[in-house]
Amino acid sequence: MKILKGRRGFTLIELVVVLILVGLVAGIAIGSTRGLIRKATTERWIESFLLAEQIERHEAAKQNRSGGIALRPNRDLTFIAADRHLAIPSGLQLKRWQVLEAAEMRPSDNRVQYFANGQSRTHLMELRCGDVTEWVLVMGLSGQVRHLRSQSQLEAVLSTLRFGYTSDAVTTE
Numbered sequence: 001m002k003i004l005k006g007r008r009g010f011t012l013i014e015l016v017v018v019l020i021l022v023g024l025v026a027g028i029a030i031g032s033t034r035g036l037i038r039k040a041t042t043e044r045w046i047e048s049f050l051l052a053e054q055i056e057r058h059e060a061a062k063q064n065r066s067g068g069i070a071l072r073p074n075r076d077l078t079f080i081a082a083d084r085h086l087a088i089p090s091g092l093q094l095k096r097w098q099v100l101e102a103a104e105m106r107p108s109d110n111r112v113q114y115f116a117n118g119q120s121r122t123h124l125m126e127l128r129c130g131d132v133t134e135w136v137l138v139m140g141l142s143g144q145v146r147h148l149r150s151q152s153q154l155e156a157v158l159s160t161l162r163f164g165y166t167s168d169a170v171t172t173e
Helices: 012-063 151-162
Strands: 067-071 076-079 084-087 092-101 104-107 111-114 123-129 132-138 145-148
Touching: 012 067, 012 076, 012 084, 012 092, 012 111, 012 123, 012 132, 012 145, 132 151, 145 151
Parallel strands: none
Antiparallel strands: 067 076, 067 111, 076 084, 092 104, 092 123, 123 132, 132 145
């Protein structure tokens, strides 16, 4: 083979190396974009849930009757007093839904009751969308909502609730 002096263009190996590098960069970009989309889906649904939850709390107090949130088999959440429905989008999973009773988290039986004064039991939802896991903790007496994005945040809040360092206790009928 002759080596050409003053050659122009690229060798096949150089082109292959560049294509491999471009493919790697594109793969990384697509992977990070999927994570952002999952996070946005989760956060958008949480915002919708929080709004519907506040409306349910308000309607129960306004109508002076009990209400609640129930998970239906078709993956809808039904807000009873407000007569609203909120679908859980495909790809988003409600992995755990618990209520705080006697300083311990217990399964919710797919329902959280709201009392006629607009209060409820403190309840926790664990949501997953792909590799994104987030938690929503609704304080029963005050209606204060905490959106927790890490396991350590969740454990810190739950340990505070267990040891009674919060003014938000379990209501009794």
